[in-house]
Amino acid sequence: MKKFMIIAVSYFSLLCLSVSFAQTDEYHPLLSVKEIMNGLITPATTTIWGAYQLETDAQWQEVRNAALAVIAAGNLLQFGGAGEGEAATAVKAGWKTYNQQMIEAAKLVILAADNKDEEALSVAGNDALYPPCESCHQQYQAR
Numbered sequence: 001m002k003k004f005m006i007i008a009v010s011y012f013s014l015l016c017l018s019v020s021f022a023q024t025d026e027y028h029p030l031l032s033v034k035e036i037m038n039g040l041i042t043p044a045t046t047t048i049w050g051a052y053q054l055e056t057d058a059q060w061q062e063v064r065n066a067a068l069a070v071i072a073a074g075n076l077l078q079f080g081g082a083g084e085g086e087a088a089t090a091v092k093a094g095w096k097t098y099n100q101q102m103i104e105a106a107k108l109v110i111l112a113a114d115n116k117d118e119e120a121l122s123v124a125g126n127d128a129l130y131p132p133c134e135s136c137h138q139q140y141q142a143r
């Protein structure tokens with residue numbers, strides 16, 4: 001009986017421990033939307049939109065990595081940002097749609113980079129990647 005108690009107690013403390021771990025694992029945004037725009041989106045899109053007459057593998061790799069950064073930013077934007085009210089905005093249908101469009105556009109950039117296809121890169125950059133920036137800003141950027 002005593003042995004059973006000890007086992008039961010140690011199971012219980014293990015359970016408590018895993019609950020407190022689960023709590024510290026919760027997602028907390030560290031960056032505001034503005035910081036995500038300036039720190040991730042702007043440098044990445046500068047690389048993508050500025051890509052022209054690419055020659056080396058390294059240049060294409062740079063474009064591909066920039067597209068990965070856009071996807072990472074989009075992944076963060078799914079939860080909004082650390083700024084006030086930004087988590088609430090992120091559940092809005094428009095926000096989700098434009099963010100998803102930006103992520104899909106970045107995937108087209110990756111495809112173009114994998115095929116080293118500058119025509120496809122330019123179409124992906126101008127026709128797919130740019131419009132969701134504009135739409136989201138029109139609706140959600142405070143003026």
Ligand code: HEC
Pocket residue numbers: 033034037038041042045077083095096098099102129130132133134136137140141142
């Ligand atoms: C899902 C919505 C959303 C998408 C998509 C989006 N943005 Fe933004 N962006 C915002 C919001 C909201 C702000 C305003 C943030 C603030 O001022 O707090 C902003 C602000 C900015 C700013 C101004 C930052 C500043 O210092 O004021 C830049 C630059 C920017 N975005 C670039 C882009 C580019 C380029 C894209 C497309 C590749 C893009 N954004 C896509 C929501 C979005």
